Amino acid sequence: MAKGMVGSKVKQIQCLLNSNYDYTLTVDGKFGESTDVAVRAVQRCSGLNPDGQVGPQTWKYLDTPMSGCGHWRAIKSRLPRPTPGRKLTRSGPPSVFTDEGPARPKGLVSSR
Known part of the structure; x- marks a missing residue:
């Protein structure tokens, strides 16, 4: 999955970014600029090459954020x-x- 793609898998990506990483993306199934930026940030934080493509390794970290990344990082101080x-x-x-x-x-x- 990468920028420009559309469909239910993109909606899944957007939902995971919103719920696990505190993004507020519109869940419209369109892999646009905002989704691309969010995916690259997750990849960077997870130690992956930030290429914006959601393959098996990125899926893994979208579903289960690496320690220090994601939702828990955002709310830890609260x-x-x-x-x-x-x-x-x-x-x-x-x-x-x-x-x-x-x-x-x-x-x-x-x-x-």
């Missing part, structure tokens, strides 16, 4: 710090975290 003895869990969209309460080791049942 994550709340957990209260000691409590853990953070995700609820709703990826950027919404809640302080869940005392962390319990797996296998323990509450005595309530």
Whole structure:
């Protein structure tokens, strides 16, 4: 997949760029300039040759961002710090975290 192409695969690419990398691309199935720029940025951050073509390696990183790239990089500084003895869990969209309460080791049942 590369600039100038159209179709459902391009929509998938645009959706992954939006959800995993915080882009706000229009999901129209047209591999235009904005999609090309976003793909090249992902490739660069992932250590790939930024050629703008979405092959197997780029698909891999679109689907599962490399550590330090993507959505987690964008929101890392906004994550709340957990209260000691409590853990953070995700609820709703990826950027919404809640302080869940005392962390319990797996296998323990509450005595309530």
